[in-house]
Amino acid sequence: MNGHGERATRAAGLPRPAANQRAGRQANARRALYRWLVHIGLIATLVVSLLFEPLVLTIHIVVGLAFAVLVGAHLAQRRRVSANLAGRLVRVTTLGRPAGRLALADALLAAVTLAMLVSGFWDWFAGHSTRIRWHALTGVAVAVLLAIHTFRRWSRLRRSRVR
Numbered sequence: 717m718n719g720h721g722e723r724a725t726r727a728a729g730l731p732r733p734a735a736n737q738r739a740g741r742q743a744n745a746r747r748a749l750y751r752w753l754v755h756i757g758l759i760a761t762l763v764v765s766l767l768f769e770p771l772v773l774t775i776h777i778v779v780g781l782a783f784a785v786l787v788g789a790h791l792a793q794r795r796r797v798s799a800n801l802a803g804r805l806v807r808v809t810t811l812g813r814p815a816g817r818l819a820l821a822d823a824l825l826a827a828v829t830l831a832m833l834v835s836g837f838w839d840w841f842a843g844h845s846t847r848i849r850w851h852a853l854t855g856v857a858v859a860v861l862l863a864i865h866t867f868r869r870w871s872r873l874r875r876s877r878v879r
Contacts (some may be wrong), residue, residue: 751793757786766855777840784833790824798822827862832858 761783768775791798797864804810804819832854 828857
């Protein structure tokens with residue numbers, strides 16, 4: 717069935733053909749797998765980057781850049797949620813509510829992660845750390861915020877569905 721017929725079938729409330737249902741389930745399973753792989757990659761790259769920072773700087777840099785790419789993939793996978801949270805930030809009246817506080821927390825996490833990335837590039841291009849170790853400070857802040865972020869979303873993560 718072509719794309720227009722499929723949309724018309726769904727719009728009319730008619731059941732999807734079995735082959736299309738199977739393909740839809742496979743696509744959902746594939747997206748769920750990719751989402752889990754991104755989450756595992758985020759945790760693994762954070763841990764490896766923190767462990768190798770004092771030992772082998774090249775590994776720290778490569779794994780840190782992989783972490784930044786995975787953050788982008790994570791945000792792309794959650795683009796509806798991210799857009800919704802960004803919309804809540806502009807409405808001052810919602811910031812006191814739980815959803816508004818969640819938006820503020822995610823904005824803080826994004827800002828500190830960006831600061832960590834920028835300060836890491838600054839140190840790398842300068843060839844040495846700055847007097848105030850911004851990259852180290854923001855790295856610790858990101859680790860703490862990510863631990864809180866993961867802990868608070870753990871139950872939702874296990875039961876969430878990929879659309």
